[in-house]
Amino acid sequence: MAVSIQHANEAKSNADRELAAHFEPKSLRTFTPTQAVLAKSAGVYHWTPEGRKLFDFSSGVLVANLGHNPSAWMQKFAGYMGWSDTPWRGRDEYFSGLPLTAYNALTPIETQASRRLAELLQSRPGGNRLQHVMWAASGSEAIQKALWAAMARDRSRDMIVATRFGFHGKKGLAGAVTGSEIDRERDPRVRFIGFPMKECADVSMRDQPFDPEPYRLELDALKHQFGRKLNVLITEPYIGGGGSYHPHKPYLQTLQKFCRDNDIVFILDEVQSNFGRTGDMFAFETYGLEPDIVVLGKGLGNGVPVAAAVGLTSLFGSLDYGEGSDTWSANPLCCAAVLATLDEFARGNVLENCRRSSAILERGLVKLKELPFVAQVRGEKGGMVWGVEMRDHAGKSAADWANAVVLTCYRGEGNLGIHLLGPLAKKVVRIAPPLVITEAEAQQAMELMYRVLAVCV
Ligand SMILES: Cc1ncc(COP(=O)(O)O)c(C=O)c1O
Known part of the structure; x- marks a missing residue:
């Protein structure tokens, strides 16, 4: 017991x-x-x-x-669902409103949510690559879909670089890019690189000079070893679940430059940081980044379970019909929650x-x-x-x-x-x-x- x-x-x-x-x-x-x-x-x-x-x-x-x-969010949420407290006249044991599930069909709030989310992201500095919205029901699912999309663009390039001691979720590929090589038996496609934890161990170190060179050399070594096999790099903007480490900007910018120089997809996991946690709407603004895919979750629905990977149309276009589908993604409840969240941030x-x-x-x-x-x-x-x-x-x-x-x-x-x-x-x-x-x-x-x-x- x-x-x-x-x-x-x-x-x-x-x-x-x-x-x-x-x-x-x-x-x-x-x-x-x-x-x-x-x-x-x-x-x-x-x-x-x-x-x-x-x-x-x-x-x-x-x-x-x-x-x-x-209260304003709750009212909007109910409003987007079209809920009213008067029964439907056809059969009064039902209310009319949007369906709670619309698998494989579309609801107008889904298309509104996709458009508004993509437009918001694109309107922020660094957001211009964030074009297509791949919905998911949890952060780890959205991470998995983002990685699938990157890998699908060229299936012969199957290696993933992840920053050490990050947390991207426990399931599937999200679990594979979490932590470090010492944790357990690892997915052989994943290679980890250092995150500057020592250099940002305390707020007093924020304004100290930071040298990204050791990290650039680590990336170069991976490039030397694996060449074109390297397909995608994923990082959190700051290490969240691993102990809250907020790096100096040049670290993340070095990762991004390496990706650009070597045709590697740059995924920023903003599941935790999105919607204001870094003091900006998105952490890519805080850190001066321009990710190919940004992964959103948590605050996106303010409590309703919803997540999304948003990125280049060309990347998500490499997945075929059904490869990113599941029961809950783009569920009407989720879309209503996202719209209500967007409204509240826009309002005030x-x-x-x-x-x-x-x-x-x-x-x-x-x-x-x-x-x-x-x-x-x-x-x-x-x-x-x-x-x-x-x-x-x-x-x-x-x-x-x-x-x-x-x-x-x-x-x-x-x-x-x-x-x-x-x-x-x-x-x-x-x-x-x-x-x-x-x-x-x-x-x-x-x-x-x-x-x-x-x-x-
Ligand atoms: C940065 C980050 N990515 C991904 C995840 C996984 O999200 P979920 O728990 O919704 O699968 C989390 C959850 O804590 C997270 O903090």
Whole structure:
């Protein structure tokens, strides 16, 4: 019988935790010592079944960029689906509206979503190659489809270059390009190159000079070894799941130049970074890149599971009928969610708010370095995703401290806490609230975080 996580004074939550342990495999989640039960949510907050209020510092997993249940988004979403609360006159046990599934057919919201997404991407600096939208139901599926498209342009060139310690998903080719060669038996088509983790280990290193030459030499060595077999290179703009490392621009620009010089497809995995996480709508703007394919997900649907690979028409044109199809891709619910998300970003001040609150969060996180178990803080200036790395201290390992931070923040003070996910790379706590967190909320959350962590030493 699986043992569930339990917390004192949480009878209702504990009952749900027990049910989950009974009926669901533990592999469904990554380990998070809190195992929070979320009874309701609004904006940047969750409430537990016991009525405790939690700042959401995870946004799901960088999904709810616009916050939870934003009213304008929800209304738009329902509006795009054509939902009304009056029954269809033909048979009143049905409503009329768009179908929940439209496999192999088209809905007008699908074509609208494809057009608006492609037009938005193309309107941003560096987005002019982003022409065709290949929908998918999850980030890893979209990664797989992007790689399939690149490989299909010339099937004799079957080698993929990936940046080491990235995270692109667990399934299929997305899993094959995740991590590094030491992880497990690798797909022989994939070769990994270094990512400058040491050079961007802390926000204080942001303005230090950076030399991309060692990375260029690594790429040249691969070229020397494999020549025209190299077909495609995939990287995240910043390492997300691997511990939040945000590189200097010349690193990514060196990768892109290598691709251009050698007719290699350059795929930028923006599943995590898209829709504002770097303080710009897309990370390719932040880093001055022009990808051949950009992969989107997470924030694209603000909670509805949707992803897409968007890139050169010529690349996606190398896949034939059916090669990119599946049950859920371009599902009407997904397209309605994407349109509502596009509307909300077009309407307003999400990014301006993000940059303002970012400064407050960054200041608060850097202050945490006063605590003896906090080693480093990483993140983008103006962005809304940071990693706080712990160190060994007072006989406890960095990993123990990271878990203690997650638990301590959850317990918070009285009725208010902070919801965090289990550590990345064992010892990095990720801070990623919705982009709509106000300056006052950011300030309050950071003061709370400092106070509760200062007494857990
Ligand atoms: C950069 C990146 N790529 C791909 C994925 C995989 O997305 P999904 O979990 O939707 O398959 C993730 C998920 O965390 C991600 O962060």
